[in-house]
Amino acid sequence: MASSCLTPLSSPLCSQYSSLSLPNSNIAFSSPSHLQQLHSLLIKSGAPISSLSFPQIASVCALSSPSAFSYARHLFHRSADSPEIFLWNTHLNTLSSSSPSDALLLFNRLLSSNLLPNTFSCSFALKACSQLSHCLLTGKTIHALILKLGFDPDVFLNNTLVHMYSSFGAMADARLMFEKMPKSDAVSYNIMIARLTKDGEMELAREMFDVMPERSVRSWTSLIAGYVQWKNPREAVRLFVEMEEVGVRPNEVTVVAVLAACADLGALDLGKRVHQYGNRFGFLKNVRVCNTLIDMYIKCGCVQIARKVFDEMAERTVVSWSAMIHGYAIHGQGDDALELFEEMRKAGIRPNPVTFVGLLHACSHMGLLEQGRKFFQSMICDYNIVPEIEHYGCMVDLLSRAGLLDESLDFIKKMQIKPNGVVWGALLGGARVYKRVDMGEEAIRQLIDLDPLNDGYYVVLSNIYADAGRFDDAAKVRRLMRNKGVKKTPGWSTIAVDGVIHEFVAGESDHAQVEEIYRRWDDLLVELRVRGYVPDTSVVLLDMAESEKESVLYRHSEKLAVVFGLMSTPPGTVIRIMKNLRVCNDCHAALKLISEIAKREIIVRDRNRFHCFRDGVCSCRDYW
């Protein structure tokens, strides 16, 4: 130890250090090099270790001249194992998560003590900065200190710095740091990928993922979660399958991400497989895994299995309860939703804003007007929850569906926040059911501003006019659509048979078995007519003859998917369909009858909710 400290050093004289002394010691020195020589002498003379004060000397050297840095660095490493700094770090670590600003105060005290921070101390301080929105400058100062102390080759610390910059959204700095660091590892890439996915920069994230030398389960999970977040669940599933193929074992977080993708896609088979996998590896003890599992089953049309997962959970959070309540609501089981809320209250779980969205949804879909009003009031008064746009949307839907259109409009006008397209769309929906042209026009005036390219609204208004016998006005709406360049979103439906997803697009006929599907439909149509089915051509918003409109109706994607399901699955099998738009009136009527004729349960997930057709009736009770 002594010999290395005695290495001759030739540091230039530093005038501001003339006649200085170290605090709590009798060492006086005139320059950093003088201090180093004194230090060497002390070591040589066999002075007690406590009087050598490595950190103090190191800090003076480090903060004086660049040529003294290496000596400082050397001394620092001597003091790094000091039990004292370990204690400081322990406190810093605790505070960096529980009270970041106190962690920074403590770090400041450490700097003015006779100890030097080590890489751990700096790491905790940076973590504290990352959690305080106003501390970018402090983080930069610590970065400077890290350079001065010679910690810059430390990969761990550099990763913390990349994370610190990225958490402030200072991506130019984060990237510079990432590119300039002498050595990077999988964590460095993971930090960058995580930030890029959060920012929606999926292509850049993918580029990084593709070039990184080594990938960990976190690298895969970050990207999969990113694809889920940015509404590309297909790519998420594709990546998950690839991850399994290359032999990386998914963990709880991966499972959460891929289950969310399954929920979006309605991919029940994969969801079930992931469920089994999670069960095998003990992931079902994790609340988030179970919450996502509940959501997956709900969105794949399996409320009962979702409830089983819910019932078997060892611990439930407000998220578990809210997911289940919302699940009942969108499956038309409003009474179950309300019952579960009662249980939730008795269990002492405090509802959150999302819980109330589920409850209000349940009420509006069951026509429980007074109950819905009570929930809205209770949310504000009993739980101090400020209504969000979703709550207003549910309330307008509740009032409009109940036929209280004037009250609904009044409610919108009194809203504390700006109404959005969903709110006005709910009023428009009510205007259609109750044949209120005036309300439809009022809603569309707002919607043209808020959501001008959404074809659905124009369709509804045109139907309102057609219902009122105002065919000229209905035609005007179609012209308006053309003038505004509004394109009708093509309707598509999917059905999984033997693990293969079959997609049907309205009006397109590129399915391999299309001829047989059409033949089966024609046969079915005969039976449908016998049972009183009359095609409702009012949903076809095209300028054409009635007979042509009927042809268009018969090629609606959900009809084709159902017919395909009937012909390619054994009798009694439940038919599960996913649709990108809402089910139209005509398909709804047809599917009710088909469930009766074919003695099949048909479950359709449309963009808003589920319809479960069984024995000629729908779970939505024709109220959707």
Place this chain on the structure above:
DNA sequence: TTAGGGTTAG
């Protein structure tokens, strides 16, 4: 003793 990914609405 230090860094990186996750849940319910719309």
